[in-house]
Amino acid sequence: MAEFDGPDALLEASRRAFAEGYRRMDAYSPFPIDGLAETIGFHKTWLPLIVLIGGIIGCIGGFYLQYWTSVIDYPLNIGGRPLNSWPMFIPVTFELTILLAGLSAVLGLLALNGLPMPYHPVFNVERFQLATRNRFFLCIESADPKFDYEATRRFLESVAPQGVYEVER
Amino acid sequence: MESEQFNKSSEIEPTAPVIEPGHTFASVTDKISAIVLTQRTPRFWYVGFGISFLLLMILLYSIAAVLTIGVGLFGIMIPVGWGFDIVNFVWWIGIGHAGTLISAILLLRRQKWRQSINRFAEAMTLFAVACAGLFPLLHLGRPWYFYWLFPYPSTMGIQPQFRSPLVWDVFAVSTYFTISLLFWYMGLIPDLATLRDQARRRFARFAYGMLAMGWRGSAIHWHRYEMAYLLLAGLATPLVVSVHTVVSFDFAVGLVPGWHSTIFPPYFVAGAIYSGFAMVLTLAIPLRKMYGLEDFITLRHLKNMAEVMLATGLIVAYGYFMETFMAWYSGNIYEQYLMWNRIFGPYWFMYWALLLFNVLVPQVLWFRTVRARPLVLFIIAICVNIGMWLERYVIVVVSLSRDFMPSAWGRYSATVWDYGVFIGSIGLFFAALFIFVRLLPMISIFEMRELVHDTEESQ
Numbered sequence: 204m205a206e207f208d209g210p211d212a213l214l215e216a217s218r219r220a221f222a223e224g225y226r227r228m229d230a231y232s233p234f235p236i237d238g239l240a241e242t243i244g245f246h247k248t249w250l251p252l253i254v255l256i257g258g259i260i261g262c263i264g265g266f267y268l269q270y271w272t273s274v275i276d277y278p279l280n281i282g283g284r285p286l287n288s289w290p291m292f293i294p295v296t297f298e299l300t301i302l303l304a305g306l307s308a309v310l311g312l313l314a315l316n317g318l319p320m321p322y323h324p325v326f327n328v329e330r331f332q333l334a335t336r337n338r339f340f341l342c343i344e345s346a347d348p349k350f351d352y353e354a355t356r357r358f359l360e361s362v363a364p365q366g367v368y369e370v371e372r
Numbered sequence: 373m374e375s376e377q378f379n380k381s382s383e384i385e386p387t388a389p390v391i392e393p394g395h396t397f398a399s400v401t402d403k404i405s406a407i408v409l410t411q412r413t414p415r416f417w418y419v420g421f422g423i424s425f426l427l428l429m430i431l432l433y434s435i436a437a438v439l440t441i442g443v444g445l446f447g448i449m450i451p452v453g454w455g456f457d458i459v460n461f462v463w464w465i466g467i468g469h470a471g472t473l474i475s476a477i478l479l480l481r482r483q484k485w486r487q488s489i490n491r492f493a494e495a496m497t498l499f500a501v502a503c504a505g506l507f508p509l510l511h512l513g514r515p516w517y518f519y520w521l522f523p524y525p526s527t528m529g530i531q532p533q534f535r536s537p538l539v540w541d542v543f544a545v546s547t548y549f550t551i552s553l554l555f556w557y558m559g560l561i562p563d564l565a566t567l568r569d570q571a572r573r574r575f576a577r578f579a580y581g582m583l584a585m586g587w588r589g590s591a592i593h594w595h596r597y598e599m600a601y602l603l604l605a606g607l608a609t610p611l612v613v614s615v616h617t618v619v620s621f622d623f624a625v626g627l628v629p630g631w632h633s634t635i636f637p638p639y640f641v642a643g644a645i646y647s648g649f650a651m652v653l654t655l656a657i658p659l660r661k662m663y664g665l666e667d668f669i670t671l672r673h674l675k676n677m678a679e680v681m682l683a684t685g686l687i688v689a690y691g692y693f694m695e696t697f698m699a700w701y702s703g704n705i706y707e708q709y710l711m712w713n714r715i716f717g718p719y720w721f722m723y724w725a726l727l728l729f730n731v732l733v734p735q736v737l738w739f740r741t742v743r744a745r746p747l748v749l750f751i752i753a754i755c756v757n758i759g760m761w762l763e764r765y766v767i768v769v770v771s772l773s774r775d776f777m778p779s780a781w782g783r784y785s786a787t788v789w790d791y792g793v794f795i796g797s798i799g800l801f802f803a804a805l806f807i808f809v810r811l812l813p814m815i816s817i818f819e820m821r822e823l824v825h826d827t828e829e830s831q
Contacts, residue, residue: 210825230591233397233566234821240595250599258607272523272531279533291535294618295543301611302547305604309554312600316593318561319585326588334589335566337397337821 204342205364206330210236213339216362217242220341223358227347231325231340250311257307258300265299266292328368342370388675390485391823392667400668400820404813405570407663413810416662421806427799434792435510443513445789452772452784457511458622459764460794463647464504464801465545465619466640466760468552469612470648471497475555476608479601484826485676487819488668491563492659492808493652494556499804500651501549503797508541510793537621544618551611555604561587562597562818616644623767629710630771633698639691646684646730647760653677653753655805657746659814668815675743681756682737688763689731706776718783719770722762729759 207213210232217230221244230239240246269292273279278286313319325331325342334340341364343355359367438445448455471493478486509518521532521542532539564584571577587593620640623631653674660669699711714723733755736742743749774781786794808814 231589232591232594233401233589234562234818234825235594235598236591239591243591245592245595248596248599250596251603254600254603254607268523269534273534277529277531288535294537294540294614294621295534297614298540298543298547298611298618301607301614302543302550305547305551305554305607308600308603308607309558312558312596313585315596316590318587318593319582321581321586323586323588331588332569335562335569335587336401 204325204328204331204340204368204370205359205362206333206366206368207339207341207364208337210239210339212363213341214239214242216341216359216364219362220343220358224349225343225347225355227344227350229342229344231331231334231342233335233337233339236339248315250308250315253311253315254304254308257311258304261303262296262300264303265296268299269295324370324372327371330366330368338365388670388672389827390670390672391488391820391827392670393827395667395820395824397821397824400824401566401570401817403665403667404815404817404820405567407809408567408811408813409571409576414662416658417806417810421803421810424799424802424806427796428803429796429799430792431796431800434789434796435506437789438510438793439515443511443515445787446511447785447787447790448511449782449784451775451780451782452769454511454768454772455784456786456790456794457507459761459768460797461504461507461511462619462640462764462768463761464500464507464797465548466616466644466647466764467651467757468497468500468504468548468648469616469641469644470652471495471500472548472552472555472608472612473645473648474652475559476605476612479605480609483676484823485673487823488665488815489652489656489673489677490819491556491559491816492655492805492814494552494559495805495808495812495814496651496655497552497648498549498556499801499808501545501552502804503801505545505549506793506797506800508545537618537625540618541622544615548611548615551604551608555608558597558600558604559816560812561585562589563813563816565589566817567813613641616641628771628775629699629704629706630695630714630767633695635691635694635698639688642684642687642691643760643763646681646688647757649677649681649684650753650756650760653681653749654757657750657753659809661746663809663814665815668820671744671746674746674749678737678743678749678752681753682734685730685734685737685756692727692731709774710771713774714766714770717770717774719766719773722766723770726759726762726766729755730763733759 205216207216213230213232214236217239220228221242226244228243230243232239270287273288274286330338331340343350343359356367446455446457474486474493475490509515512518521539523531561584564580565587568577568580568584571580617637617640620636624633624636626632656669656673660666696711699707734752737752769784773783
């Protein structure tokens, strides 16, 4: 793991690491940095699709709930008016769409990120506390096919970091 | 040519920055987290929380009385079947709308200045909606049956009436509360991680660590996080418009003059934003002073919020004017009488106070010097809060007290229990806010770091 004191240094180092051929790595920053995820090779997230599916379920579910209660389960004859009064069903359908879409956004985010995950090896590095303050880190995992302890360490030192640390399991 | 003109005006009046220069990632982190972790709690907090807690006790006592003795303790009667209870409900929900607007709509409009005020504005929304939610329950004759409004498999085989705005309200307000809670909590996760790492005491580290769910600031996580934040903002934007629209439907689908009007949805939403921003200013100005946060909540923020208040105030004033005009133009004697009643009837004082607080007083915001004076803004914000409460009172009570048939006319006067629950709910709101300020970062730390980074980049 290498420590940097600015987002540009981290971006540059990630670019070089990716060019070197490292794929199993992650970058850590105290705020989101534009383009950083792409630099380390992450491109597509499933989150928008999850939210869309959640919204569709909310929409169809909401309308069906009202249809079923008003037409099938507990129909009320109010002046002979149509039981499937769909214009009146729109507000609740809309609210349930938003509700389920929002729930799937947050729960999907947590699930995709693997959170809650109270323990992670990177927390074993004392300096990593600063990742939520003002320091930026790049961590290359040993599971990476190109990982070789000495070579990777030399590479990290060559990108001029503030410090290089070993992450224990 | 145009750029020359812009340069000239900025020479005359330099715009305050969105964040004072000279801050680094470390300094913003330390300043905001110190308020929670290391700094001594200021006396202002103890005084404020003490008073709020007292009011909260009044609330609990009043609720206990209403639940055990009955809703007759309130001043509601035929014909005015809705009084303080519904006035307060609409008032609190309206206040909540600014938080979502600041978080969601200003995000979509890429307004960077939202970043220092969105955290406590979202907290304000949550607590305002919680306060609002009390009232529909309390105003029921049999509050213990409130769950009949939800579609559950009832042993009686009945279902709620989905064609009613009261049921729409249930879904809208529940959705609004849930989405606001999710949005607020999601925004807190990276900051909880900061607190976890900065905290020195064991229990604090454990508590914040559990709440932060092990957030480590991974770039991939941030990528998904930004996506989720944007999506939630996109969802919350139509939601905030729809919630107060549904609340306005509570009135608009009714037949009484003064309620049955198509202007209600936009009029209510604008009014909600108006009162919400007034409450955000009411909170922001003391907080920035007492906690020394003028670097983060700068005069620029106050100016922008004052301008939003002025704009929505003008929309609300247009609503008042339209109501009056349409009452006359319609030629309908009931509509015309309604306006006459508002202006000259038994509740004339409320209506004129309303016009003073909502329409006249905020017009001073046209002056640039006023927008730059926090104390004056604070007073105007309080006036708007009062004015918006009066507006709800005028809408609910005046229309019900005199509708179509003179023999059915009546009056409403609030009882001590009405006031107890009302003042008590204010206590609940502020007590919750004080606890929030004490335990959680009231400004979004990671967004302030982003702002520092953006300011550095643009220089």
